Amino acid sequence: MKGIRVHQHGGPEVLSYEEVSINQPGRGEVLVRNRAIGLNFVDTYFRTGAYTPPALPFLPGNEGAGEVMAVGAGVEDFAPGDRVAYVMTLGAYAEESIVPARFLVHLPDGIDFETGAAMMLKGLTAQSLLRRAFRVEAGHTVLIHAAAGGVGLILTQWAKHLGATVIGTVGSPEKAALARKNGCDYVINYHLEDFAARVREITDGRGCDVVYDGIGKATFEGSLDSLRPLGYFVSFGSASGAIEAFDIMLLMKKGSLFATWQLLFTHLEKRENMLAMSEELFAVVSSGAVKIPIHTRLPLSEAAEAHRRLEARETTGATILLP
Template structure:
């Protein structure tokens, strides 16, 4: 299908292919099937997806850790493609526009209905696969580095899973800001990737006590901030990596949820701060969606941050993509691609 055909507004109800979850469970519950999609409602845009991003949050929705609006549902929280139709009151988008979107369940499909609030124009210099891989992870990095704890030149920071999708963006962006970056990884191969993407020091947590090594690297001072997407397995050690009044910033629980703890622990660890913020809360205002996306696109188009798409699978193989992500077999970003 050429661009001219793609720009023609869709009419009525169309049958498309999509991945749906009918019951919570492992990767096998992801079923590739035909569904009907209608026209966009007020404030919505219908997108013909070209690529869809894969994220740990998709696993949380699939296995029931996060509750979807209803069952069955279509997973996926970011994608990129071409506008095919717009609903009432949508003024900033038109059929044919290249776009990317975030924070909208339903991306694992040939076409998606997306609230215009979470939609942004995709710069011509960014291809669809990169666009699909960068918005959720990139905006997560943006709020972590620029809003939750504002990283500045000279700060020493620790990034867990530094070779992961969010980790590689965090590492490059933090280095661009002038920070001293320490990263943790789980293999020599991932250590090499982390070093190539800006880590000053890399710790293989399977071979070393990362908290002890951080203290050695920082001459006992500790880090200004720890960014932790791992959760249960790293929480206690992460607190030990902080200097007094440092920030523990959680944004995921790949190893399981952090267990309940006595808030006095934060005082005992050096009067440190601990926070977990949602990207959704940072994107409640349309002006923030635009401002945060603008800053992300600027660091990517300038070359300061590169979005590594290391894995590509067809949408029909979403279950295999989930299996690989859960098994920690991936580095960088994975995208599910569609050909029209």
């Protein structure tokens, strides 16, 4: 079969489209024929070595959707022909993938493969942020960085559905229009405005209840300055680089703030969490409250180009790779 293999860490050019072999599924594993594969910023971390893969070479990719081809020993919940989606499993950038059954779920009939592939990692990340890291309720004011990105658009729609006032940051007029279309009450172009000062203006000096920050280094201090006393800084990515070490007393000085860095895998370690979180995600998508915008479709062979666009911040919404 064809797949993308990384033989050494580096830029997008290290993504090699080549013939790869695959084994039959072992105990607790399922062989999936991928119909669509999701692209995520975390894929670039594994490619560059910022996150360490189990070994080199490796197949990147952390989400996909398709059909079950075979199941290993001990797998009782899945059978050949089942429509499925999965997350948190390296190896999605291929025509077929071996997936641990605990990270696999049945895909509802009303959700197609492309949507399934585009929503698992980003959608479950949004669920963990909005419902677990800080539970957003009606009346809250939330700040979402990169509001026109893949996770950002899901966060924006879902937070609005929950009754929150949503403030989003973006980097262009086109992204601002997209963020507004998807539920942002206020949009800040961070190239033109000091976003923390603008948040204070919007909230009459009170600040937000929570900031969802997948940008990292460039937005860290401004995010803290955007919060009300006892507010929550929820970090989940480092698109601009890792947050530098800081004195924890800074949180006291900024208003006795809470700060956390959330890893989706921690939430999904228990199978019951995987099922419950996926069920809630599928429910808001099936109801139409949250739409999964797929703005770019590329063949799997063009994964390097997909990474280049993602890192250049040329993308909005979700990008999927088609094997």
